[in-house]
Amino acid sequence: MAYIGAQPSYGVFDRQVLTGDGSTTTFNLDHMAVPTSLLVVLDGVVQEPEYSYSTSLSSGQPQITFSEAPDAAGRASIVYLGNEVLTATSATSETHIDEFNGDGSTVAFTMTRTPAANNAANFAVFVDNVWQRYGASYAYTTVGSTLTFTSAPPAGTNNIQCIQLNGVNTLNTVADGSITSAKIADGTIARVDLSFDPEDDATALAIALG
Numbered sequence: 001m002a003y004i005g006a007q008p009s010y011g012v013f014d015r016q017v018l019t020g021d022g023s024t025t026t027f028n029l030d031h032m033a034v035p036t037s038l039l040v041v042l043d044g045v046v047q048e049p050e051y052s053y054s055t056s057l058s059s060g061q062p063q064i065t066f067s068e069a070p071d072a073a074g075r076a077s078i079v080y081l082g083n084e085v086l087t088a089t090s091a092t093s094e095t096h097i098d099e100f101n102g103d104g105s106t107v108a109f110t111m112t113r114t115p116a117a118n119n120a121a122n123f124a125v126f127v128d129n130v131w132q133r134y135g136a137s138y139a140y141t142t143v144g145s146t147l148t149f150t151s152a153p154p155a156g157t158n159n160i161q162c163i164q165l166n167g168v169n170t171l172n173t174v175a176d177g178s179i180t181s182a183k184i185a186d187g188t189i190a191r192v193d194l195s196f197d198p199e200d201d202a203t204a205l206a207i208a209l210g
Helices: 197-208
Strands: 015-019 026-030 038-042 053-058 059-067 075-080 086-091 096-102 106-108 122-129 130-132 140-143 146-148 156-164 169-175
Touching: 038 053, 038 059
Parallel strands: none
Antiparallel strands: 015 075, 026 059, 038 075, 053 059, 086 169, 096 156, 106 146, 122 130, 122 156, 140 146
16 A cells, blocks of 8 residues: 555554434544544445534543434444543642632632532631631532632631632543553563463464464
């Protein structure tokens, strides 16, 4: 086969096959990908990215949405032309402090950073230097970036202090199924790491060859 430019030394593209039912337009994908990094063939017809289909992420699940539902028993072949090697995961890091002015009537205050978790273990809240207990039956609750007191704190300048004990830090981790043999040091794979016994396969090959 002839190539324009340098001939590729390796390359394997993952493929996924979906079956239509005549009404469903959105399907789960095996990998997250932008539309232009997919080769989608529906019943033998190549589909145009961002026109015939789009991709999205729903609650961590990558999805593809067709502009029209594939026919019942219609076959959609999806080739991933490139996968992300690194994916972002969350980890706890530095604390964060917000200070607010009470006015005797306001109960809801907006934090400048959305908490990593909305639970008591993530907060230390003080009003006029007095620690507040977390919970709907106690001093305050949090939903998203909103801090809500069960009763309005008294008036004062920066007399409300909200400390987030955990933040969110983005770390890069290697995506599943992305390590190739070129990235593995020779001699580091033991027999227990394999799903087959190479000696058994060698014996079988010897018998087959006579």
